[in-house]
Amino acid sequence: MLAERRRYTEHAERYEAEAEQLVSEREPGDVQFDEESGEGDSIAVERDRALQISAREREEIAEIDAALARIEDGTYGICVVSGKPIPKERLEAIPHASMRVEVKSSGPAWRRP
Template sequence: MSHLTDSQLAKLKAALEQHKQEIEQHFKDNGEENSLIGDSLKMSTGELSSVDNHPADSGTETFERSRDLGINIALNDELAEIDAALQRMEDGTYGVCIVSKQNIPYERLEAIPHTAYAVEYSPERSNSGERPVEEQVMTPPPAGAGQGRQEQSGRFDDAGAWDSVEDYGSASSPVTPPGQDTGEGDS
């Protein structure tokens, strides 16, 4: 911690405590970590039955619950990181990378006060430069894919769809299909 001045350390501690308070307020406002997330859908929505609801309503509720759970998990993780940073301040090890033991620059600490890593050793950067494993099994797109693909394939695109379909008529104006001429005297 020797590379941080007392005023820098005080500013960082205030930022950590402020952010911790905001996260704790989130949990307080939303009912202690959204305790109803683990309950049944019927309990969390307050509905007596889901029979009268449209299936999309249940899908929306499921999505909302999973989103809320994801937010809570991320905030819990961040709260644990903030607590760990405050503990490192107490121990006198705050501002030192836990992997390389190098000083973490003040600018990085100012941007992410709860970080315990120098940029080079950050877990989020561990896969930098590597391509996703999925790309090893992906097949290349067909020739001509991209701009102008539909023109080369002989198919029509949305812009030309009506022009091709109107030859067959519409509900308001019946049209004889191409190639089927009706002769006036064919009875």
């Protein structure tokens, strides 16, 4: 799980750097964006894409950190919602899984108020 966390961190940092580079390449007043070329729009889209991917990577890191905490406190492998054991096959596929498939697939209905 630590190797997976390291990989997600590297990816997140790479996408954040890509987004920063897209912004820094366009200094204010550098070149006026041409509406016909759509250059300004494509840079904004690329930057947003990089930031969205980075945010997803950061969410995965948080889930891995939570799984590591569950290992420490002895609750790893127990669904955080139902309290039932998470099947071994699910944990092998997604080691940081915190919920059983049926709970996760039920969507927001499982969320507490």
